[in-house]
Amino acid sequence: MVVIPAIDLREGRVVRLRRGDPGTATVYDHDPVAVARRFEAAGARRLHLVDLDAALGEDDNRDAIVAICHAVHARVQVGGGVRSVAAAKELLAAGASRVVLGTRAALDPAFVREAVAACGDRVIVALDVRAGRVRVAGWREEGPPLEDALAALHAAGAPRFLVTAIDADGVLAGPDLELYRGVLARTDRPVLASGGVRDAADVRALAELGVEGAVVGRALYEGTLRLEEVGG
Numbered sequence: 001m002v003v004i005p006a007i008d009l010r011e012g013r014v015v016r017l018r019r020g021d022p023g024t025a026t027v028y029d030h031d032p033v034a035v036a037r038r039f040e041a042a043g044a045r046r047l048h049l050v051d052l053d054a055a056l057g058e059d060d061n062r063d064a065i066v067a068i069c070h071a072v073h074a075r076v077q078v079g080g081g082v083r084s085v086a087a088a089k090e091l092l093a094a095g096a097s098r099v100v101l102g103t104r105a106a107l108d109p110a111f112v113r114e115a116v117a118a119c120g121d122r123v124i125v126a127l128d129v130r131a132g133r134v135r136v137a138g139w140r141e142e143g144p145p146l147e148d149a150l151a152a153l154h155a156a157g158a159p160r161f162l163v164t165a166i167d168a169d170g171v172l173a174g175p176d177l178e179l180y181r182g183v184l185a186r187t188d189r190p191v192l193a194s195g196g197v198r199d200a201a202d203v204r205a206l207a208e209l210g211v212e213g214a215v216v217g218r219a220l221y222e223g224t225l226r227l228e229e230v231g232g
Helices: 032-041 062-071 085-093 105-107 108-122 146-155 179-185 200-209 218-222
Strands: 001-008 012-019 019-030 044-050 075-079 098-101 123-128 133-136 141-145 161-165 190-196 213-218
Touching: 001 032, 001 062, 001 075, 012 032, 012 190, 019 032, 019 218, 032 062, 044 179, 062 075, 062 085, 075 123, 075 141, 085 108, 085 161, 085 213, 105 123, 105 133, 105 141, 105 146, 123 146, 123 218, 133 146, 146 179, 161 179, 179 190, 179 200, 200 213, 213 218
Parallel strands: 001 044, 001 213, 044 075, 075 098, 098 123, 123 161, 161 190, 190 213
Antiparallel strands: 001 012, 012 019, 123 133, 133 141
16 A cells, blocks of 8 residues: 655645645645655655645646646646646646546546546546535535445546545544445445544554555654655
8 A cells, every 4th residue: 555645735835734624724834846855755656736725716736736746756646626627637748647536526427437538547536525425615515425426436437536534634533444444345446545644553554444545644744654654
């Protein structure tokens, strides 16, 4: 299983939110490229970039994303406000190895089918979950039940899923293992887990479940987990 450091971008800075609330942002660095290079030097083979401004419909951090893609050899997956095939293709052309589709994908499985036809297995479909339902629009609005969304997106050909436990995200409370156990029972596609990882024990617990990888943010920034302990 691979550990994928998260670099969340807001107004050009590297931040972490608690449970997706923009009012809880902790700023960790003003130089996203430097952060990406540090993670790569520590052994990261993949990086997970989220454009929070684009996800919230407020602005974008495209320049920082492109700069990171060009500055590192690690493969970069990018999400946040990607709501058209054209936008997905632009990110891939700019150097991203994979593109993460969230809100529109959860609401429109036909969009996923179209994106996969254009971009193949470089598509990741994000399911951000709270109380058994998918959340959309920067986690501010309620979407479909998780089971319904997962079935529809699986049928639409989603190559892999990124499942975030919103209530665990950014609070170092441990991952929602039951959530991932349930998702893995309903799909044979690779699943990436996000939210709650505190330390190497949490990484091992997710690996034992069978997820393909874990996106980790605050634990790496706060130092409760080091990439050297678990590999990138």
